[in-house]
Amino acid sequence: xxxxxxxxxxxxxxxxxxxxxxxxxxxxxxxxxxxxxxxxxxxxxxxxxxxxxxxxxxxxxxxxxxxxxxxxxxxxxxxxxxxxxxxxxxxxxxxxxxxxxxxxxxxxxxxxxxxxxxxxxxxxxxxxxxxxxxxxxxxxxxxxxxxxxxxxxxxxxxxxxxxxxxxxxxxxxxxxxxxxxxxxxxxxxxxxxxxxxxxxxxxxxxxxxxxxxxxxxxxxxxxxxxxxxxxxxxxxxxxxxxxxxxx
Amino acid sequence: xxxxxxxxxxxxxxxxxxxxxxxxxxxxxxxxxxxxxxxxxxxxxxxxxxxxxxxxxxxxxxxxxxxxxxxxxxxxxxxxxxxxxxxxxxxxxxxxxxxxxxxxxxxxxxxxxxxxxxxxxxxxxxxxxxxxxxxxxxxxxxxxxxxxxxxxxxxxxxxxxxxxxxxxxxxxxxxxxxxxxxxxxxxxxxxxxxxxxxxxxxxxxxxxxxxxxxxxxxxxxxxxxxxxxxxxxxxxxxxxxxxxxxx
Amino acid sequence: xxxxxxxxxxxxxxxxxxxxxxxxxxxxxxxxxxxxxxxxxxxxxxxxxxxxxxxxxxxxxxxxxxxxxxxxxxxxxxxxxxxxxxxxxxxxxxxxxxxxxxxxxxxxxxxxxxxxxxxxxxxxxxxxxxxxxxxxxxxxxxxxxxxxxxxxxxxxxxxxxxxxxxxxxxxxxxxxxxxxxxxxxxxxxxxxxxxxxxxxxxxxxxxxxxxxxxxxxxxxxxxxxxxxxxxxxxxxxxxxxxxxxxx
Amino acid sequence: xxxxxxxxxxxxxxxxxxxxxxxxxxxxxxxxxxxxxxxxxxxxxxxxxxxxxxxxxxxxxxxxxxxxxxxxxxxxxxxxxxxxxxxxxxxxxxxxxxxxxxxxxxxxxxxxxxxxxxxxxxxxxxxxxxxxxxxxxxxxxxxxxxxxxxxxxxxxxxxxxxxxxxxxxxxxxxxxxxxxxxxxxxxxxxxxxxxxxxxxxxxxxxxxxxxxxxxxxxxxxxxxxxxxxxxxxxxxxxxxxxxxxxx
Numbered sequence: 001x002x003x004x005x006x007x008x009x010x011x012x013x014x015x016x017x018x019x020x021x022x023x024x025x026x027x028x029x030x031x032x033x034x035x036x037x038x039x040x041x042x043x044x045x046x047x048x049x050x051x052x053x054x055x056x057x058x059x060x061x062x063x064x065x066x067x068x069x070x071x072x073x074x075x076x077x078x079x080x081x082x083x084x085x086x087x088x089x090x091x092x093x094x095x096x097x098x099x100x101x102x103x104x105x106x107x108x109x110x111x112x113x114x115x116x117x118x119x120x121x122x123x124x125x126x127x128x129x130x131x132x133x134x135x136x137x138x139x140x141x142x143x144x145x146x147x148x149x150x151x152x153x154x155x156x157x158x159x160x161x162x163x164x165x166x167x168x169x170x171x172x173x174x175x176x177x178x179x180x181x182x183x184x185x186x187x188x189x190x191x192x193x194x195x196x197x198x199x200x201x202x203x204x205x206x207x208x209x210x211x212x213x214x215x216x217x218x219x220x221x222x223x224x225x226x227x228x229x230x231x232x233x234x235x236x237x238x239x240x241x242x243x244x245x246x247x
Numbered sequence: 248x249x250x251x252x253x254x255x256x257x258x259x260x261x262x263x264x265x266x267x268x269x270x271x272x273x274x275x276x277x278x279x280x281x282x283x284x285x286x287x288x289x290x291x292x293x294x295x296x297x298x299x300x301x302x303x304x305x306x307x308x309x310x311x312x313x314x315x316x317x318x319x320x321x322x323x324x325x326x327x328x329x330x331x332x333x334x335x336x337x338x339x340x341x342x343x344x345x346x347x348x349x350x351x352x353x354x355x356x357x358x359x360x361x362x363x364x365x366x367x368x369x370x371x372x373x374x375x376x377x378x379x380x381x382x383x384x385x386x387x388x389x390x391x392x393x394x395x396x397x398x399x400x401x402x403x404x405x406x407x408x409x410x411x412x413x414x415x416x417x418x419x420x421x422x423x424x425x426x427x428x429x430x431x432x433x434x435x436x437x438x439x440x441x442x443x444x445x446x447x448x449x450x451x452x453x454x455x456x457x458x459x460x461x462x463x464x465x466x467x468x469x470x471x472x473x474x475x476x477x478x479x480x481x482x483x484x485x486x487x488x489x490x491x492x493x494x
Numbered sequence: 495x496x497x498x499x500x501x502x503x504x505x506x507x508x509x510x511x512x513x514x515x516x517x518x519x520x521x522x523x524x525x526x527x528x529x530x531x532x533x534x535x536x537x538x539x540x541x542x543x544x545x546x547x548x549x550x551x552x553x554x555x556x557x558x559x560x561x562x563x564x565x566x567x568x569x570x571x572x573x574x575x576x577x578x579x580x581x582x583x584x585x586x587x588x589x590x591x592x593x594x595x596x597x598x599x600x601x602x603x604x605x606x607x608x609x610x611x612x613x614x615x616x617x618x619x620x621x622x623x624x625x626x627x628x629x630x631x632x633x634x635x636x637x638x639x640x641x642x643x644x645x646x647x648x649x650x651x652x653x654x655x656x657x658x659x660x661x662x663x664x665x666x667x668x669x670x671x672x673x674x675x676x677x678x679x680x681x682x683x684x685x686x687x688x689x690x691x692x693x694x695x696x697x698x699x700x701x702x703x704x705x706x707x708x709x710x711x712x713x714x715x716x717x718x719x720x721x722x723x724x725x726x727x728x729x730x731x732x733x734x735x736x737x738x739x740x741x
Numbered sequence: 742x743x744x745x746x747x748x749x750x751x752x753x754x755x756x757x758x759x760x761x762x763x764x765x766x767x768x769x770x771x772x773x774x775x776x777x778x779x780x781x782x783x784x785x786x787x788x789x790x791x792x793x794x795x796x797x798x799x800x801x802x803x804x805x806x807x808x809x810x811x812x813x814x815x816x817x818x819x820x821x822x823x824x825x826x827x828x829x830x831x832x833x834x835x836x837x838x839x840x841x842x843x844x845x846x847x848x849x850x851x852x853x854x855x856x857x858x859x860x861x862x863x864x865x866x867x868x869x870x871x872x873x874x875x876x877x878x879x880x881x882x883x884x885x886x887x888x889x890x891x892x893x894x895x896x897x898x899x900x901x902x903x904x905x906x907x908x909x910x911x912x913x914x915x916x917x918x919x920x921x922x923x924x925x926x927x928x929x930x931x932x933x934x935x936x937x938x939x940x941x942x943x944x945x946x947x948x949x950x951x952x953x954x955x956x957x958x959x960x961x962x963x964x965x966x967x968x969x970x971x972x973x974x975x976x977x978x979x980x981x982x983x984x985x986x987x988x
Contacts, residue, residue: 124438125382125438125439126382126436126437126438126439128435128436128437130377130433130435132447135372135373135411135412135413135414136412136414137414137415138414138415138416138417139415139416139417139418140415140417140418140419140422140423141419141422146419164382164436165382165383165436165438166382166436167382167383167384167385167436168384168385168386168387168434168436169385169386170385170386170387171386171387171425171434172387172388172393172425172426172427172432173421173425173426174420174421174422174423174424174425174426175387175388175421175424175425175432175433175434176387176421176434176436177421177422177424177433177434177435178418178419178420178421178422179419179420179421180419184435184436185419185422186377186422186424186433186435187415187418187422187423187424188375188377188424188431188433188447189373189375189411189412189413189414189415189423189431190373190375190447190448190449190454191371191372191373191412191449191450191451192372192373192449192450192451192452192453192454193449193454200379200435200437201437202437202438202439202440203438203439204438204439205439206439207437207439207440
């Protein structure tokens with residue numbers, strides 16, 4: 001049983017984390033911390049790992065305290081630029097310091113899609129990305145889709161693959177999608193959709209499709225639990241859940 | 248048993264038609280006509296219906312002969328403009344004239360996709376079209392995809408639906424696809440692919456997807472057979488297989 | 495503007511209906527009725543249509559009152575057997591009686607999937623149904639999937655199609671799915687899934703796929719609104735939303 | 742440029758290999774061997790790698806000759822039991838012997854699907870396999886699908902995952918598929934289909950789908966070329982293309 005504390009426990013996301021930890025047979029929820037609570041409670045409760053979905057304004061203090069007390073931290077809070085990451089690297093430098101995982105995306109199906117796409121890329125002539133989101137999304141394509149395309153492009157380059165075959169010489173504007181490092185990325189906006197990403201690869205006589213669907217806003221929980229279960233084995237600072245997947 | 252003649256029987260497409268007619272229990276192949284053969288053979292063999300996949304240079308003569316002899320014609324030959332269609336209308340005007348079906352697309356799964364898309368359109372807030380073809384295709388999007396989008400747009404307009412919800416305000420060029428009458432159309436080019444079309448509709452909490460895959464170049468055969476079986480009941484000239492589907 | 499009353503307005507489903515009616519530009523919410531409220535409020539508020547998601551214990555009284563007062567009713571409440579339907583038929587018999595729509599399934603994407611499947615069935619050699627639900631579902635396959643398969647089977651029979659081609663002579667038990675009137679139906683149970691149904695049709699060189707995804711429990715709302723908007727044109731009792739779709 | 746010889750060059754499969762090698766910029770076709778030809782031609786032509794799609798009756802002699810002459814072999818010929826594999830191990834034992842790759846499946850999209858499924862399995866509560874083939878297939882499910890399910894089951898077991906969640910207590914016979922080591926496997930038979938496999942994984946609020954489509958009988962070519970390009974780095978005998986993918 002790993003003893004877990006949740007920071008930001010009363011927020012919408014924090015409540016989902018609390019529920020997720022409670023449901024896991026191998027985890028024990030020992031502390032729920034929110035505004036006004038004392039971080040010392042984590043130590044008193046014997047927390048080994050904390051999950052931090054708080055705010056850019058509080059997360060650095062939380063990490064300072066946790067790492068100093070040898071408590072590992074799984075962090076979904078946003079706002080980490082190079083400067084902040086350097087500070088966290090200092091925090092985790094000590095031999096007895098807690099480890100830290102900071103990840104921009106805990107949806108494990110999305111992280112696996114990106115990793116598998118990178119692995120598969122060098123075996124196929126063609127690769128395109130189609131993402132689908134609810135129509136309230138402001139940016140197109142999604143950051144995840146751009147990141148996926150960049151990973152595919154880098155893998156193709158490393159494997160010595162050239163430009164994708166495409167004889168199109170007459171096209172309606174936009175039909176062939178956005179060009180991200182030579183990978184076409186298409187963004188669909190659809191009432192009822194949540195967050196979905198499809199990567200299609202093509203080679204002679206065949207295709208490989210890797211597809212990820214997020215159906216609701218709790219889809220980050222399984223990835224958080226992967227972080228909680230494995231963080232003690234990942235010394236120092238890790239950025240990105242993919243490094244915890246052993247693939 | 249319907250007695251069927253095939254025009255252009257030695258061409259690649261014609262051979263597939265010959266094979267398709269032979270395999271059908273309710274059809275009898277009575278004549279295979281190609282360059283140098285005499286159309287009179289059709290009459291002698293008692294052909295009730297012909298299938299014409301020939302060339303723009305010969306199809307009008309073929310239709311002239313067949314309609315005049317009361318033989319119905321199912322035509323996949325291209326090159327029919329308004330003037331030619333008017334000529335065919337004259338040919339089929341007589342009481343004893345054969346009927347004619349001219350269709351640009353006999354892939355029945357593609358025709359049904361277009362028809363169902365038109366029927367579904369008015370019930371959904373969002374609709375987009377994604378087509379996928381082999382990378383040797385010159386135009387993007389495909390004519391079928393554009394036609395599908397136009398059908399959806401017309402159905403939405405008729406139902407009084409306005410613009411689709413889309414909050415995008417920051418977009419990579421092309422990410423949101425081509426705009427066909429307000430419907431986003433995305434074209435994927437993929438080695439190994441043949442011809443595929445997906446229409447996605449979205450409404451609160453749900454989506455409806457209609458997808459069509461053509462796996463090889465014989466996918467027009469089932470549609471041709473639908474034409475052959477039903478043409479005697481469709482007086483005069485019909486343009487488009489959809490009018491034979493009873494939907 | 496159609497004036498709408500909601501019965502069972504405080505229940506979970508009723509609240510979603512209230513929200514859906516409020517969001518619709520062409521509908522006006524004039525009454526929210528729940529336990530303890532007086533049905534006379536509907537008349538006083540000028541309700542033209544009510545939506546009833548209540549209980550088998552109260553729905554008959556509600557319909558008695560509404561039909562007698564010329565108010566149309568869109569009903570998602572369960573428990574209607576032949577005897578109850580006959581009683582409702584009596585209620586709507588009068589010239590000035592309100593009309594009634596009773597539907598077991600208001601998810602419009604699911605209803606359209608069933609209807610399109612029936613329309614497409616006669617054009618394809620093969621047809622199978624795959625449904626996917628969350629793992630807490632007790633029955634497999636879902637009632638919707640069975641109903642879909644029955645519709646396909648009936649359409650095939652009417653078109654004179656025989657058994658589906660299937661050379662399988664060595665099979666693991668269950669691999670080829672459940673047999674519903676000659677249509678194979680496969681049930682997938684998957685954590686994270688909500689309710690999903692896929693119908694695949696195959697013919698020479700091609701396939702047609704019709705797929706429906708329900709992402710959350712509000713997916714019945716668009717169908718309810720279709721009911722509300724059209725009920726005044728459907729005299730008497732209608733069972734099943736499909737009769738309102740004009741397809 | 743790798744110098745390649747093709748054994749069984751006049752067979753249907755061999756012809757496709759010949760065409761595939763010719764199209765690859767980094768490969769040079771130096772010998773086409775078929776019945777009646779002399780294997781010594783391979784040596785004379787300077788072949789570094791051969792591709793063998795011949796028959797169980799000739800493949801062992803071919804391998805004996807090639808390995809003895811330091812020529813590597815990529816083998817798609819069937820019929821390798823334990824005894825034969827042991828003999829091949831003897832052949833490749835010498836320091837200067839050619840290497841041998843024997844693979845039951847060269848469709849790289851299928852091999853990747855199996856590998857990714859194994860990698861993903863431990864992160865998801867639920868996993869099922871759906872395969873789809875043409876209706877002339879005799880066995881259900883396909884060997885590939887069974888093999889995929891076994892890989893998933895082994896990965897789940899290794900990760901300490903228990904039985905999949907499934908509350909079904911009322912089921913039509915076969916609805917929940919075949920049980921392969923606790924993984925449900927569904928087999929669809931569909932006119933027009935070739936060979937397709939879908940693996941679906943589910944976790945809280947999300948799913949991951951890995952799908953493979955083989956559209957025609959040349960889909961093994963890209964995998965064969967991966968074998969040809971990498972065999973010199975895989976000392977001795979390798980069974981299974983997955984070991985060449987570096988994943």
